[in-house]
Amino acid sequence: MVAQLTQCIRLNLDCADICTAAGHIASRRTGSNEPIIQSVLRACEEACRLCAEECDRHASMHEHCRICAESCRRCEQACQAALQTFH
Template sequence: MIQEKYRECIQACLACMNACNYCYVSSLKEYDLAMLRECIRLDRECAEICSFVAEALSRSTPFAKELCELCAKACDACAEECGKHEHHHCKQCEQSCRRCAEICRGMITAA
């Protein structure tokens, strides 16, 4: 039953993880890798954090508030970096990160 209150956040984290992983792989195929270096790095960090937070929330972690705060920060950083690029995969990742950060912030106040 506890997982039910985390459902939206878990789904947002998993969607963000997928968007970050897709952006990461797609960025590696782009011609100018140097320009995307920070984007690639933050995609990987954000994907890993989102994955961990989704898993932890599914176990009803007692650290939900702290983990959601970290996730929101990672998503903000990734969204900011992806927003600097015009690639379609970066724009999709930016949107997913912003949504996840917003939902995680809602969890911080609710937890």
């Protein structure tokens, strides 16, 4: 069973790291670094999408995967909304 969750766990950890970095960088929003903020938000959006998709594969067997998938989708949507503020 653990072997089946290896990719899921890796995506969870990668996603958490990217989300943390995106939060730190986006909270320092200034006009001079908007391209960097946009890039990190796009990376966070993608990481959350991939993580949610992977967790969905295990959600019927593991409650924590269902919760993780829901959280990742909310974060993905938040990144999309934040990106819209740049247009």
